[in-house]
Amino acid sequence: MNDNFKCIYKILKTLEKAMDYSEFDTSQIDYHSLEVSKERWSRYIEMMSDVGYIKGVKITSYINGETSVDIKDIRITLKGLEYLSENTIMQRLYKSAMGVKDLIS
Template identity: 35%
Template sequence: MGAKQTMEIIFKILEKLEEAMDKDHFDWKNEISHEAIGITKNRWILIIDMMNNNGLIEGLSINRGAQGDITIVTAQPRITLKGINFLIENSQTAKVIEAAKLIKDFIPGY
């Protein structure tokens, strides 16, 4: 799995958390757990840790063991304003990239 796929997973998690803002209860295990997303537990932990460290999400506790192991305790994960801005910026970027690809296909010689 490469960097692009990791960004897609981050985007997917943020979208689910943004949608959860309208719900009384968010069942994170069925929505954003590693099983629900279809990735390894190790990758999921590292992605959630990155997202938390970069201020995209909050509402969870990340514990680091003496041997470098990471444990995540989810109380009620939530998207932050920074996470919402990430969604907006990246969805607009994706649209621009897609438009550029379409234009490129119509220009002879590219």
């Protein structure tokens, strides 16, 4: 599976789990924790917002080409939950990867 979709899945899965909490630590889904460039991460967030998987993000594009992404109010939408539900192959890969991570940690 493509690493792009693994990162998107991880963001959505983390947001789904965050539904149980009144406060959410966004550092769990920032570009550092996902180990991707800030630019790639910003594009993931923008794409997921554009297709309706997430909401509560503020994306600002500047004249110099830079983009600012504010995710302090980020949350998953019903469409994002449907994506997780329908993507059973990715669920299995994610669980396998977490199992491997636990074994080598």
